Amino acid sequence: DEGFGIGRHRLLEILAARARSLGVRLEHEHEVGADLVPGADLVVAADGVGSAVRTRHAGHFGTEVRSGRNxxxxxxxxxxxxxxxxxxxxxxxxxxxxxxxxxxxxxxxxxxxxxxxxxxxxxxxxxxxxxxxxxxxxxxxxxxxxxxxxGRSASGPGASWLTFRTLTNRTWSRGNLVLLGDAAHTTHYSIGAGTTLALEDAMALAHALREPVPLPDALSRYERERKAALLPVQSAARYSARWYENLPRYIGLPPQEMFALLGQRHSPLLPYVPPRLYHRIDRAAGHSQALRRLKRKLGPLIARTVQARSLATRAG
Ligand SMILES: Cc1cc2nc3c(=O)[nH]c(=O)nc-3n(C[C@H](O)[C@H](O)[C@H](O)COP(=O)(O)OP(=O)(O)OC[C@H]3O[C@@H](n4cnc5c(N)ncnc54)[C@H](O)[C@@H]3O)c2cc1C
Missing domain, CATH: 3.30.9.20 (D-Amino Acid Oxidase; Chain A, domain 2)
Structure with missing residues (x-):
C-alpha cells in the first residue's frame, strides 16, 4: 500500500499558522462547555468522536454507534x-x-x-x-x-486498549450548530482516511457557506454533499474492519494469496466468495476487461443488497 504521512503535531502547526494568517484567534486548553459560544453566527462542532457538543443533543442528531469486535x-x-x-x-x-x-x-x-x-x-x-x-x-x-x-500513559490494566466505534448521525446540524469530522462520522482506522475526511468536510462547509443562501440551506447542502461522498468510504471501512475480524478465513492461505486479498479487503464481494476462488477471479480479471467490468458491477450490487437487507432487519 502507498500513502502519505505527516505527524499530527506538524499538521496542526501548519493549520494553526494558516488560521492565524487569516485573522483567527486560537485558544488552547479551553474546554467548550454548556454555554457554547453565545451570540455566534455559526458553531462548528469538530470535537471528535466523543463530541460533548453533539452528545448534548444526541436525540436530535440521531447518533448511532457500533463497536467493532476486535x-x-x-x-x-x-x-x-x-x-x-x-x-x-x-x-x-x-x-x-x-x-x-x-x-x-x-x-x-x-x-x-x-x-x-x-x-x-x-x-x-x-x-x-x-x-x-x-x-x-x-x-x-x-x-x-x-x-x-x-504508549499514551494510560493507567490501569488494559486501559490503553479500545474497540473501534463506527459513528454515524442521521442529521448533522441543529440551528446554527453543525458537526464536522469525527464528531459527525468515523471510518475504521485500517483505511487511514479519517483526517482527510475531516479536512474535506471543512472544505465543503466553507464552500457551501460562500453561497449567497440562508444558513440552513448552506448547512443542508454541506450535509448532502458530504454524506454522498462518504458512502463509498464508509462501505470500504466496514468491509476492511470485517476482513480483520474474519482473519481466520484468510490467514491459512499461501502468503501471496493472503496478501493479495488483504489488498482487496474493501471489497463487498470478498466475504461472499470462497477466498481462493475470489483470488483466482481477481487474477483473471487482471487480464480480462469483461471480468473486471463484471466485478465492478457485482461489488456495489451486493453492497446495496446487503445494506437493504440490514435496513429491513433493523426496521423489522
Ligand atoms: C487507531 C487509529 C488510527 C488512525 N490513523 C489514522 C491515519 O493514519 N490517518 C488518518 O487520516 N486518520 C486516522 N485515524 C482517524 C483520525 O484520527 C480521525 O478521523 C481524525 O483525527 C478526526 O479529526 P477531528 O478533527 O474530527 O477529531 P479529533 O482529531 O478527535 O479532534 C477533536 C479535537 O477536539 C478537542 N475537544 C474535544 N472535546 C472538546 C471540548 N469539550 N472543548 C474543547 N475542545 C475539545 C480535542 O481535544 C481534539 O483536539 C485513526 C484513528 C484511530 C482510532
Whole structure:
C-alpha cells in the first residue's frame, strides 16, 4: 500500500499558522462547555468522536454507534517504516497484528489489533501499559528492529486498549450548530482516511457557506454533499474492519494469496466468495476487461443488497 504521512503535531502547526494568517484567534486548553459560544453566527462542532457538543443533543442528531469486535491499541515507535507495514504474529491464543506507517523522520504510528479471545489469552486485559508494551515489543521484535513502542500513559490494566466505534448521525446540524469530522462520522482506522475526511468536510462547509443562501440551506447542502461522498468510504471501512475480524478465513492461505486479498479487503464481494476462488477471479480479471467490468458491477450490487437487507432487519 502507498500513502502519505505527516505527524499530527506538524499538521496542526501548519493549520494553526494558516488560521492565524487569516485573522483567527486560537485558544488552547479551553474546554467548550454548556454555554457554547453565545451570540455566534455559526458553531462548528469538530470535537471528535466523543463530541460533548453533539452528545448534548444526541436525540436530535440521531447518533448511532457500533463497536467493532476486535481490540486495538494506538502506539508510536521510533522505528521509521519506509512503507506501509503489516505484521501478523501467531500466538498460542490466536493471531495478533500490527499496522505500521511512518509519519516523519522521527518515527511511525503502530496500531496493534487482535480478537478479544487473543487479548484475554495473552493477558493484555490484565497488563498495565508498560507490561503490555514489553509483551508487544517481543511479539513484533522482527519488524521493530530493536526499537521501542511508546504508549499514551494510560493507567490501569488494559486501559490503553479500545474497540473501534463506527459513528454515524442521521442529521448533522441543529440551528446554527453543525458537526464536522469525527464528531459527525468515523471510518475504521485500517483505511487511514479519517483526517482527510475531516479536512474535506471543512472544505465543503466553507464552500457551501460562500453561497449567497440562508444558513440552513448552506448547512443542508454541506450535509448532502458530504454524506454522498462518504458512502463509498464508509462501505470500504466496514468491509476492511470485517476482513480483520474474519482473519481466520484468510490467514491459512499461501502468503501471496493472503496478501493479495488483504489488498482487496474493501471489497463487498470478498466475504461472499470462497477466498481462493475470489483470488483466482481477481487474477483473471487482471487480464480480462469483461471480468473486471463484471466485478465492478457485482461489488456495489451486493453492497446495496446487503445494506437493504440490514435496513429491513433493523426496521423489522
Ligand atoms: C487507531 C487509529 C488510527 C488512525 N490513523 C489514522 C491515519 O493514519 N490517518 C488518518 O487520516 N486518520 C486516522 N485515524 C482517524 C483520525 O484520527 C480521525 O478521523 C481524525 O483525527 C478526526 O479529526 P477531528 O478533527 O474530527 O477529531 P479529533 O482529531 O478527535 O479532534 C477533536 C479535537 O477536539 C478537542 N475537544 C474535544 N472535546 C472538546 C471540548 N469539550 N472543548 C474543547 N475542545 C475539545 C480535542 O481535544 C481534539 O483536539 C485513526 C484513528 C484511530 C482510532
Amino acid at each position: 481490540h486495538y491499541t494506538w502506539l508510536g515507535t521510533t522505528k521509521v517504516f519506509d512503507a506501509f507495514t503489516f505484521a501478523f504474529t501467531d500466538t498460542p491464543h490466536g493471531w495478533i497484528w500490527a499496522y505500521g506507517y511512518g509519519y516523519g523522520p522521527e518515527g511511525s504510528t503502530c496500531v496493534v489489533e487482535c480478537a478479544p479471545e487473543t487479548w484475554t489469552g495473552l493477558g493484555l486485559d490484565q497488563a498495565d501499559e508498560a507490561e503490555g508494551l514489553v509483551l508487544l515489543e517481543k511479539l513484533f521484535a522482527d519488524v521493530l528492529d530493536g526499537h521501542r513502542l511508546t
